[in-house]
Amino acid sequence: MSDVISTDVVIIGAGPCGLFAIFELGLLDIKCHVIDILDRAGGQCAELYPEKPIYDIPALPLVTGADLTTRLMEQAKPFKPEFHFNQMVTSLEKRGENDFHLTTDGGLEFQCKVVVIAAGGGSFQPKKPPIPGIEAYEGASVYYSVKKMEALRGKDILIIGGGDSALDWTNNLQPIAKSLTLLHRRDEFRAAPDSVGKMRALVEAGKMQLKIGQVTGLKGEGGVLAAATVKGADGASFDIACNAMLPFFGLTMKLGPVANWGLNLTENLVSVDTAKFETNVPGIFAVGDINTYAGKLKLILSGFHEAALMAQQAFRYINPGERLLFQYTTSSTNLQKKLGVA
Amino acid sequence: MAKITFIQHNGSEITANGVAGMTVMETAVKNQVPGIDADCGGACACATCHVYVAPEWKDKVGPRNPMEEDMLDFAFDVRDNSRLSCQIKVSDVLDGLRVTVPEKQF
Numbered sequence: 485m486s487d488v489i490s491t492d493v494v495i496i497g498a499g500p501c502g503l504f505a506i507f508e509l510g511l512l513d514i515k516c517h518v519i520d521i522l523d524r525a526g527g528q529c530a531e532l533y534p535e536k537p538i539y540d541i542p543a544l545p546l547v548t549g550a551d552l553t554t555r556l557m558e559q560a561k562p563f564k565p566e567f568h569f570n571q572m573v574t575s576l577e578k579r580g581e582n583d584f585h586l587t588t589d590g591g592l593e594f595q596c597k598v599v600v601i602a603a604g605g606g607s608f609q610p611k612k613p614p615i616p617g618i619e620a621y622e623g624a625s626v627y628y629s630v631k632k633m634e635a636l637r638g639k640d641i642l643i644i645g646g647g648d649s650a651l652d653w654t655n656n657l658q659p660i661a662k663s664l665t666l667l668h669r670r671d672e673f674r675a676a677p678d679s680v681g682k683m684r685a686l687v688e689a690g691k692m693q694l695k696i697g698q699v700t701g702l703k704g705e706g707g708v709l710a711a712a713t714v715k716g717a718d719g720a721s722f723d724i725a726c727n728a729m730l731p732f733f734g735l736t737m738k739l740g741p742v743a744n745w746g747l748n749l750t751e752n753l754v755s756v757d758t759a760k761f762e763t764n765v766p767g768i769f770a771v772g773d774i775n776t777y778a779g780k781l782k783l784i785l786s787g788f789h790e791a792a793l794m795a796q797q798a799f800r801y802i803n804p805g806e807r808l809l810f811q812y813t814t815s816s817t818n819l820q821k822k823l824g825v826a
Numbered sequence: 827m828a829k830i831t832f833i834q835h836n837g838s839e840i841t842a843n844g845v846a847g848m849t850v851m852e853t854a855v856k857n858q859v860p861g862i863d864a865d866c867g868g869a870c871a872c873a874t875c876h877v878y879v880a881p882e883w884k885d886k887v888g889p890r891n892p893m894e895e896d897m898l899d900f901a902f903d904v905r906d907n908s909r910l911s912c913q914i915k916v917s918d919v920l921d922g923l924r925v926t927v928p929e930k931q932f
Contacts, residue, residue: 533869536869669899733899
């Protein structure tokens, strides 16, 4: 077990609202660690719509999800946030007044005074295709991500999908697989042309197979897969023999462990007050899409406002008894020093 | 105004009034049609508003656009008449449209 990371605030979620929370807290000299399940910052802006234009960010008539993320990262940079990616917060425990303890599925442990949940639609998790009986094979034969390549050595592998994950793993696993089949619903791929080219060359060389169709059922025993039944483009069914199957259908958002932290929820959203955006547990705040209150709008700009007000109360918890002086970045030398511009 | 009927997996039907300019997905969400999740809110970024267009309406609804075709890779049990309902604009021509909602959007 690693050492416990001690900090003022842990922000759960590195989407736009989590990133702006770093800035607002930073102006008040509050230090943040940020945890996210994805491998990079941006949340939905990075995962769901990096290239799509957003038109309702104040003063930015048009900005893409990726660009907005880059700008927020730049804005947060002076405050030296520390990011922990590919980590899902699995437990959050209150051990005392302003003493919270968090653990992640990657084995990290945090101790902090304030927790900010900025987890958007919840944690991104792989989509599980609703193939009848698939649950029985999960773990032993069906994998939604590759944790250890070695576990797949010598297997008859079936990869499903047409995006980058499917094509990258096809090309990476082919050399160690006993056999490998890529299955996709059409003979066109969203993945990078380079990896599609590599895959086609492997097919050409007879080193793997490409099949067009969709899985309708699974065959096997005792959790071990023997074959997948596929409906081809012409409507005819056939079997693909395999003992490992990797479906890559993108990610979906699930509330996940947040539901188990003793917070008041309303329809799977975290209830907060509208003065401090604090949950029913003092010291735990929720900002952005994951919270709810009367009049809530799921807009990035609303999350920015929520982060600013949250920071005021977080300051009081972290610096009990200290007076909080309200200052503007336009005129305060103090704030400008923190931003590295004065 | 165009009446749009959403047929659930179990055969039950909900008919909603679609307003020209809105999408079929928005019509479903506004009328609380179960099974149209629309996680991304209409950005053609999630494939959770997948529907099957009734065969007799397929021509009037028109073909999929390339972005939608890509996004349908994330849907389950895609058929010839599969569409993402956020990419179908309601118009008077579609008055009487019938679409079936899949068992699960997943």
